Amino acid sequence: MDAYSALLRAHEPAARRLARVLCGDDGDDAAQEAFVKGWSALPGFRGDASFRSWLLRIVANEAHNRRRSTGRRAARELRLAETGAEASAETTALLGEQRQRLLGAVNALPDKLRDAVACRHLLELSEAETAVVLGVPVGTVKSRISRGLDRLRAALEVDRA
């Protein structure tokens, strides 16, 4: 394994999660294609951003391209994992329902708001890193996150009403 593959391996989990968020079940294919393209782009890496941000930006570009070509919104909806047996069935069902409502609201956000909210709050990227990855200014990221969170609050309020 050479140094590039070592770096890929270190950042593979984050890259695959990002690709899953941006283009759903095609995420792994997008991440793999981005890793290959990253190799060709490596001489252009100047250290302006961290290597992780730089790599994730390439992943995001590839994922966006695939998203545009497929266009099927349902195919990129995030899903809940199977729940474990750590709590009572009643508690698990209640928590599962709350999470499902929230995830449904996230999936229903307009793409730009959903991408920003997911990068910041589901992938735990910083606002600056989200800006690099999505290719927009930090101020735009803040605005999209704020609007996205407002819409999520409103959606859950409506659900409860």
Place this chain on the structure above:
Amino acid sequence: MPDIVDALADLRASIEWPAATADVSTAAVARLGPRRRRRWPLVLVAATVAVGAGAPAAAHLLSLGGVRVLIDGADHAGLPVVMDLGEPVAVRGDARRPPSLGPPAAAFAGRPDGGYSEVWPGPVVLTSFPGSLTSDSIEKRVAADGVMFTTVGPDPALWLTGPHRFAYLDPEGRPRTETVRSSANVLVWSRDGVTYRLESDRTLAEVVELAESMFAR
């Protein structure tokens, strides 16, 4: 209903994320293929060899910290590229590193035993390991002209150029074949019970400057 940010933090752990494997990077590197991979300026290296008593009598042995260098003049060209830095870990905030390189792109631990490595695009690989724990446990075999003495501050150092094999022994003295790794130009030195290994495609003067900057006050 908790605050929406807290609710998203809770949701984060419940989403069906991709499994934690190295499948995608492995597939991508396989697609790059040997010819394209050679563009990365790290080249070389080989299969591990038995060390110690089995070393050829004609070979010349140098020792420094936890590293032994065996000069045998063997031709290592054409050997497969192998590099195993251990498992990915979080970057350690207290690790010594050249300030001019900035934050590393990734960190690894476990190779060699007790070892910790940081990688920068470039590439530069800095590995440190406790010399006191691995004294005489690491060996490098290099071509005849591939080694010279130098210094890092007050400490003696070895500068290894060109292909060389890298192997080390476990605490029972057995060769660890799974940890063979590749090297470009490597500076090795030891300070305060820790052995450092700095690998890059840079010149000796540049690498010594990087190494000394790790200890500048």
